[in-house]
Amino acid sequence: MSAHIRTDYAQSDQLFASRASVIAYAALGVLLVAAPFLIESYYLSQLVFVLIYAIVGVAMNILSGQAGQVSIGHAAFLAIGAYSAAIAQKYGVPLPVYLVLAGAFTGLIGYLVGLPALRLHGIYLAIATLAFAFIVEEVLARWESVTHGNEGLMLAAPNVFGMKLGTNGFYYLCLGVTVVVMLAAINIIRSPTGRAFLAIRDSETAARSMGIDTARYKTSAFAISAAITGVAGVLYAHKLSFISPEMFSLAVSIDFVMIIIIGGVLSLRGAVFGAIFMIMVDPMLIVVKDKLPQITDAAMHGIGLGEPIIASIQAGVLRVVNAPGLKSLIFGLIIILFIIYEPMGLDGRWQRVKAYCKQFPLARQRSARPQRMFLKSERR
Amino acid sequence: MLDFIQQVIGGVALGCVYGLIALGFVLIYKATEVVNFAQGEIMMLGAFLSFTFIATLGLNYWLAFLLCVICMAILGSLMERLVVRPILGYPQFSIVMATIGLGLVIRSLVGIIWGTDDLRIETPFTNGVVKLGGLVIAEDSLSIIVATALLCALLYAFFRFTRVGIAMQATSQNMLAAYYMGIPVKRMFSLIWSLSAIVACCAGILLAPITFIHANLGFLGIKAFPAAVLGGFGSIPGALAGGITIGIVESLSGFYLPEGFKDVAAYVVLLAVLLWRPQGLFGSNAMKKV
Structure with a gap:
């Protein structure tokens, strides 16, 4: 691997590594904005799925790649986000509000699930998230007064402040959310929180002896990851416009882990590569x-x-x-x-x-x- | 009261199967630090093999059992050699995912080879019942309990009295020290995988008469996780006790609680145990070194 030679602390805080990468990302941005006018609707629809998977990939990356905690139950967080969106929409809450609310709510649930993570590590945590995912799936199927059980829920077209979003509009919404999530993730990673995640990943005991409150950072990694997945869930529900419990099974959780395994756990770029790969398989x-x-x-x-x-x-x-x-x-x-x-x-x-x-x-x-x-x- | 005892016995029988699968997890985990998420699928493979030997080829039950065990022992060490050995020493996360991948491969291969229909085998115990006072116990369930007890006794003797068994214990206590003592650690890993595949195969064949043999049988393996965690993941008697506990809890909650609780009871118990006593009921709580 090529080594980055840094001569100043400020360099490790820069958003872009070099001028060349600024230009490259700007070009990518222009291409993505122009995409609806360049490609057919089928590919645009696939691109929306790539964006949603990339958001989930970012969430998985923060949890597994940065903080080193394993989750094989992330489909449950996607489900919570999706169901919150469907229910909020039924009560006439506007989209931007429930996008944020669903994220916050899922984050809260993620925090609660992360609490056992205080005492667990490695494989126990993986099993706990697995159990959590099964319980959520079962609750969604049985709590019929709210979730309509296995019949599922329909969602109306996404609606931003009285303006109905068409295919292109929804694409731009997803693109915008992806960019915001990416920037947030990058900022988390280069902040003290992100550095603490890395320390915990590399050695929990060493991190604790350096004065890092491992319990707090592990739960917050869980909460952040869950919140991002919840936001992805809102978009996912709108993309499919119908959700039911069996769409959030163990297989979906495994898909999510595959995103970062295929893409690579070490950087956020991997999440995007993995998302593209996973969507292309079908x-x-x-x-x-x-x-x-x-x-x-x-x-x-x-x-x-x-x-x-x-x-x-x-x-x-x-x-x-x-x-x-x-x-x-x-x-x-x-x-x-x-x-x-x-x-x-x-x-x-x-x-x-x-x-x-x-x-x-x-x-x-x-x-x-x-x-x-x-x-x-x-x-x- | 009779209902209660009946349910408990059914639960114990099912719990023995969970316990045997959990035993497979524990054997591999203790020796190699790998958690094998494909254990349920390996059990399923054993059940399907027994179908081929018993129903398709028409062999004697006991002969078929022996053949299955031999096949699974070979397959088990093959899996270790092909999938696990190349990635030994990678982060736990990668290894877990590799075994999940292995499980997916086994499940879909089974679906391609044997189809997705429900299959059934006949055993010497099918339809037989034992009456004990007012209790009616199916011989199938009884055979599971007896076979589990026998298998455990055999395993105990193996680990206690044979050279290979003691070498395995040494490997699981300290890989490096075992290596210095001249124990072929890599071969031990293969053997452990064989052993755990054998245990899973026995579970599969014992379970086959009371449920159908189908491609989703492997999901039972996931239910064995609560059993292993309850028992402390590193403890062999713990795994069995955990399995039986989970079996009883599941059976009773299916009988007394509303529909739906049966499927999640095991996981609720699991989360409760993880919150209350993460090291399990039988585990030790040692701090790890940096």
């Missing part, structure tokens, strides 16, 4: 399902196999391609392969490619390996 899968049988058929005829063998292999291919569990098979493989071969995620790869280009003849492979720890550390 359309790619449809293409594969369409084309794969034809390709294998052509390939086998090309080799010149006998007709009965081709028929039986083709039946096998069709069975795999049409299996209901194909998506989770691919997801499972992606998780395992990424962790084994690309543990720093897409962002890590991107950094390495950049570093390689910069230090061209001198770049070394070994310098980019993640560190392994063989000491027993998480045992209580």
Whole structure:
């Protein structure tokens, strides 16, 4: 990895690392603002999902990447945000108000869930969040007077101060929220709070001996992460305009963890890369399902196999391609392969490619390996 | 009162299955610091294998049981070799996710190979009942309880009296020290995974007659987490006691409380335990070193 050489404390507080990155981000911003006029509505809709997933990715990054706490129950926070939005809308609360309120409410719940986190770490916390997610899903399904149970809730079109938002308007809303969340996250990370998160991630005991109130920072990491996810939940509910409890299952929580595993846990850029990847999987899968049988058929005829063998292999291919569990098979493989071969995620790869280009003849492979720890550390 | 006892016995039988899955978690966790989220799926794989051997190939129940155990032992060490060993030493978070990925892969492969229908197997205990006073106990449930007790006795003897078992204990107490003493730590890890796959496989085959065999059986593994946490995650008798407690709580709350409580009872107990006594009922509370 290329090392950043800093000669002044002010440099580590800068928003942008260099003039070049200011220009790059400005160009990206212009492109995103112009996007509705450049791409078809299908891609715009996918882009909205990418933005929503990126917001969740930021939330996961703050919790797991920065503060080092594991959650496999984040779908529950998304659900709380989404249901708060649906219910608030029914009572005629304007969108900007319930966007903030849903975030605050989810943050409060996140704070309460984070309370056990004071005493837990590592794997216990993961299990606690899992249990919490199951309980929320069950409550949403059973509390019919408020949530309409498994029938779900419908949402009206998003409405900002009497102005109905169309597809483009909603896209700009999502874009705006994403930018605000990103800026907030960057500011949290370079503030003392963010530095405390890093210290807790690297060693809780060492952080405590440095005078960091680990309990307070762990719960606040939980609360911040939950609040951001809640905001994403509001957008998610509006995007789908219908929500029901089974849309917030364990699989969704795993998707969220995949965002940061695929993107890379170390930077917020990873959250965006991961979000793009996760949203692209579905359309790619449809293409594969369409084309794969034809390709294998052509390939086998090309080799010149006998007709009965081709028929039986083709039946096998069709069975795999049409299996209901194909998506989770691919997801499972992606998780395992990424962790084994690309543990720093897409962002890590991107950094390495950049570093390689910069230090061209001198770049070394070994310098980019993640560190392994063989000491027993998480045992209580 | 009779109802109550009946429910408790049903709960104990189910709880033994949870306990066995939790035992699998604990074995792996103690030795390798890895929590295997795929344990439920491994159990499911065992159940499906038993279906193939018993229903499809028509083998004798006991022979099929033995074959399943051998297959799962091989598969268990294969999983360790392919998925866990390359990432040993990475942050816990990565390893947890890798085992979740492994679980997803197993579940969907099972769906592709065996289909998504509910399957059933016949065992020597099917439809048999034991009457004890006014109590009616299905032989299936009884077989689970007896088999769990037997398995635990075997495991105890294995860890207490065999060289391999003692080497495993040494590995789980201190990996480095065990390595210095000449214990092949990597091979121990493979063996531990085999052992835990065997335990899970037994749970799967025992459970198969009382529920259907289907691709969602693996979710039972998630219910075994409360059992393991209740028992303190590092303690083998704790895992069993925790499993039985969870089984009884679930069975009673299904009987006495309104609908819906049965599904979340285990998790409510889990959160309560984590808040009140995070080290579990049997765990020790040692501070870790930096």
